[in-house]
Amino acid sequence: MSIAITLEIIFNTVDLIVLSLVIYASIRLKVKEDGRLFKAFFIFAMISHALEDIYWIAYDLLRGEQRMPFAGNEIADCAVILLLASALALTLGRKRAISPGSIVITLAFMLPITALWIAWSGQWVENIIFGLPYMYFLYVILLCNRYHEVLGSGEGIAIASVCVVIIILDYVSLIAGDFASFIDPAGYVIMNLLTLYLLIRCIMSLKSDASGLKSFVLSVILFFYTCNVMYMSDGLMYDLALLFNILPLTLMYLSVKKEYADDAC
Amino acid sequence: MHAENILICIAIPLIIAVFFLKGSARRVIAFFIAGMGVCLLAAYMGGYLEYALALSTEDTSIFISPVSEEVMKFIPVLLYILLLSPSDDELIIAAIGVGAGFATFENICHILSNGSWSITHILIRGLATGVMHMICLMALSTAIVVLKKYNAVTFPAFMGALDISVSFHALYNLLVSRAGISSYIGYVIPVTVAVAIGMLKDKILHKIDA
Numbered sequence: 328m329s330i331a332i333t334l335e336i337i338f339n340t341v342d343l344i345v346l347s348l349v350i351y352a353s354i355r356l357k358v359k360e361d362g363r364l365f366k367a368f369f370i371f372a373m374i375s376h377a378l379e380d381i382y383w384i385a386y387d388l389l390r391g392e393q394r395m396p397f398a399g400n401e402i403a404d405c406a407v408i409l410l411l412a413s414a415l416a417l418t419l420g421r422k423r424a425i426s427p428g429s430i431v432i433t434l435a436f437m438l439p440i441t442a443l444w445i446a447w448s449g450q451w452v453e454n455i456i457f458g459l460p461y462m463y464f465l466y467v468i469l470l471c472n473r474y475h476e477v478l479g480s481g482e483g484i485a486i487a488s489v490c491v492v493i494i495i496l497d498y499v500s501l502i503a504g505d506f507a508s509f510i511d512p513a514g515y516v517i518m519n520l521l522t523l524y525l526l527i528r529c530i531m532s533l534k535s536d537a538s539g540l541k542s543f544v545l546s547v548i549l550f551f552y553t554c555n556v557m558y559m560s561d562g563l564m565y566d567l568a569l570l571f572n573i574l575p576l577t578l579m580y581l582s583v584k585k586e587y588a589d590d591a592c
Numbered sequence: 593m594h595a596e597n598i599l600i601c602i603a604i605p606l607i608i609a610v611f612f613l614k615g616s617a618r619r620v621i622a623f624f625i626a627g628m629g630v631c632l633l634a635a636y637m638g639g640y641l642e643y644a645l646a647l648s649t650e651d652t653s654i655f656i657s658p659v660s661e662e663v664m665k666f667i668p669v670l671l672y673i674l675l676l677s678p679s680d681d682e683l684i685i686a687a688i689g690v691g692a693g694f695a696t697f698e699n700i701c702h703i704l705s706n707g708s709w710s711i712t713h714i715l716i717r718g719l720a721t722g723v724m725h726m727i728c729l730m731a732l733s734t735a736i737v738v739l740k741k742y743n744a745v746t747f748p749a750f751m752g753a754l755d756i757s758v759s760f761h762a763l764y765n766l767l768v769s770r771a772g773i774s775s776y777i778g779y780v781i782p783v784t785v786a787v788a789i790g791m792l793k794d795k796i797l798h799k800i801d802a
Contacts, residue, residue: 363742364742364744367738368749368752371735371752371753371756372752374756375752375755375756375759378756378759378760378763379759381763382759382762382763382766385763385766385767385774386766388774389766389767389769389770389774390766397655398654398655398762399655399658399758399759399761399762399763399765399766400759402658402659402755402758402759402762403755403756403759405751405752405755406751406752406753406755406756406759409748409749409751409752409755410748410749410752412748413744413746413748413749413752416746416748417744460748460751463748
């Protein structure tokens with residue numbers, strides 16, 4: 328078994344332990360009347376994430392020598408994304424309207440990213456099918472970001488610009504040939520710096536007087552971002568991204584607790 | 593083995609029985625037949641994809657069958673919801689009927705292909721695979737009932753619930769694909785989850801009603 332696979336198993340096990348604690352704490356959490364469905368969506372999203380981890384660990388242990396094709400963990404990943412998007416959509420209430428601006432931004436980011444996935448794996452159908460839930464997820468995140476006023480317009484534009492730079496670097500790396508070894512480290516540094524920034528931003532939001540929903544949207548943005556960083560990374564950098572992907576889970580739980588915990592219980 | 597002939601042989605007495613029954617008994621038998629029918633269609637679909645994607649039988653059962661079987665099992669239940677707007681109890685009865693029909697027909701075909709010489713093997717087949725088909729659909733229908741009660745039936749939530757049952761099925765198929773400890777874990781999971789769902793279902797629905 329290679330070092331990368333061994334690390335993958337270790338980090339997935341850590342992820343599974345964290346998820347088990349988050350699921351247990353979420354089930355025990357007494358929430359207000361209006362937070363019950365939100366809590367249910369969150370718990371089932373975490374259960375799907377745990378299923379994804381178990382599948383991954385089992386696959387690595389049983390068939391680690393074979394490249395994982397279209398498999399159960401990706402379907403569980405879809406479930407995580409759709410259920411978290413459903414939880415986020417609940418916070419928009421009935422006032423939700425179609426936002427052309429958010430659709431344009433979603434397509435502007437997700438189409439090039441999906442094209443990158445196809446270029447890396449060579450699998451058209453699978454990546455187009457799995458790109459769709461990600462598009463819906465990003466669209467709902469953008470709606471929530473505006474509705475709950477999470478990121479200011481300046482901050483949002485700055486983060487989006489960094490993401491554009493990361494995507495451009497990935498495209499350049501794809502066609503750069505021998506120069507890719509110079510471009511990739513720069514891409515990894517920028518990706519991980521943005522991860523750290525979003526992480527600090529989430530922790531600050533949780534500690535501040537801001538509503539729990541704002542912190543939840545921020546931690547979901549971090550989760551979405553780290554998922555994409557994971558797909559854009561390779562080898563040990565992939566394992567590092569996997570480790571960073573664990574952090575938003577606890578932040579999401581703490582945000583749910585901050586917003587919906589029923590202190591009367 | 594001609595699975596179509598087996599289906600005809602088993603379905604005819606059941607179809608006749610449907611005409612003599614009423615209420616939920618008729619509904620269970622009708623959905624039981626539908627479950628056997630979609631099992632055959634899922635097998636056709638799996639066979640086609642195995643050929644089209646040039647996969648081995650083992651790879652098909654690990655990667656393709658969970659998706660094709662769960663989607664096919666869900667279709668009769670989905671049509672029932674969309675066309676007849678059933679009550680919560682009717683929906684769960686329909687899901688149980690489809691799941692039981694699917695599991696029964698799959699078990700019959702499996703036994704006819706592989707023999708019934710070992711009681712251990714038969715018990716594992718019945719308690720693991722059979723129960724797994726039932727609980728995936730039962731959990732899915734319970735999730736739909738909960739979503740209906742909260743007036744939150746949306747396409748993403750629907751697909752999220754379906755994806756959970758597909759990934760659970762995929763995990764089971766992966767675990768039992770190799771002999772040894774992983775297969776023992778796989779065989780125990782469906783019964784454990786069935787017991788958990790049985791214990792929690794009424795509690796959850798009662799809590800929502802309250």
